Amino acid sequence: QLQLQESGPGLVKPSExxxxxxxxxxxxxxxxxxxxxxxxxxxGKGLEWIGSIYYSGSTYYNPSLESRVTMSVDTSKNQFSLKxxxxxxxxxxxxxxxxxxxxxxxxxxxLWGRGTLVTVSS
Amino acid sequence: SSELTQDPAVSVALGQTVRITCQGDTLRNxxxxxxxxxxxxxxxxxxxxxxxxxxxxxDRFSGSSSGNTASLTITGAQAEDEADYYCxxxxxxxxxxxxxxxxxxxxx
Numbered sequence: 001q002l003q004l005q006e007s008g009p010g011l012v013k014p015s016e017x018x019x020x021x022x023x024x025x026x027x028x029x030x031x032x033x034x035x036x037x038x039x040x041x042x043x044g045k046g047l048e049w050i051g052s053i054y055y056s057g058s059t060y061y062n063p064s065l066e067s068r069v070t071m072s073v074d075t076s077k078n079q080f081s082l083k084x085x086x087x088x089x090x091x092x093x094x095x096x097x098x099x100x101x102x103x104x105x106x107x108x109x110x111l112w113g114r115g116t117l118v119t120v121s122s
Numbered sequence: 123s124s125e126l127t128q129d130p131a132v133s134v135a136l137g138q139t140v141r142i143t144c145q146g147d148t149l150r151n152x153x154x155x156x157x158x159x160x161x162x163x164x165x166x167x168x169x170x171x172x173x174x175x176x177x178x179x180x181d182r183f184s185g186s187s188s189g190n191t192a193s194l195t196i197t198g199a200q201a202e203d204e205a206d207y208y209c210x211x212x213x214x215x216x217x218x219x220x221x222x223x224x225x226x227x228x229x230x
Contacts, residue, residue: 037219047157047165047208049219060217096164100219106153107212107219108170115164 002027004097004113012091012120018084022097022113029078030055035100037109038071038082040093048093052100053080087120094118124148124213126222133228134199142225144192144209152212154192156185159206159224168207169194196227204229 008020020038029036037052051061053071061069065084073080084091094117098109126146134140144154153172157165167176169185172192182197192211196203209222 039221046224047159047210047221049210049221052219060219062218102170105151106155106171108155108167108210109157109165110167110170110176112164112166 002099002111004099004111006095006097006113006116008095008116008118010116010118012087012118013122014088014120015086018082018087018091018095018118018120020082020084020095020097020116020118022080022082024078024080029073029080030075033101035060035107036073036080037098037100039096039098039109040091041096041115042090042093050082050084050095089120092118092120124215124218124220126154126209126211126220128207128209128222128225130223131226131228133230134196135230136201137198139195139197140199140227142194142196142207142227144194144222145190146211146220146222147190148211148214148220149187149190149192151214152216154185154187154209154211156183156192156194157208157210158203159208160204165208199227199229201229203227 005023035052038050068085070083094115096115097113099111101110156169159165172187173185
């Protein structure tokens, strides 16, 4: 059964770059049927989509975060990654990796990692 | 506008039926999906493609959509259904993902 696992720094200083790696096990990240996504959830708040990436490297980013976000994929390691630059306390959140599935008229996240809390603080 | 609106909180008596709604213009063009999130846990997909249930999701969960409004209905709510529920869809450009603000369901 396919699983996703996030790995992140736990603590990042303001103005630095947050790096998150999502590892896929039990299946291939090179599936033609899926994108892979990053979603975050600040403490006590709702879900916010950060971006999605295809195994070919094609990306879509949340317009509100696009200037600070870079996602990449490493098919040899079955991993994809998120970098979020110039972080502030507002970027403190649980960060999730998830599989994005769907057809032309819908997209949905059908598998999620457990999430990892990233705190921005000096 | 490209946003999805949900009521912040809804309550239901044990065993009764509750409807959680999600509104947004993008729902006229794209199907909604719904997620259940319990405290300290990752979200779980409960409805996709407007009304489909993933394997393992009880059939008391159902979805529908008409015009700019999508609904998640729980028929015979159980104590374990108490959770936050989020809708999601594609935005009007078709290239981005939207989440609603979430609805906290309390089972009385």
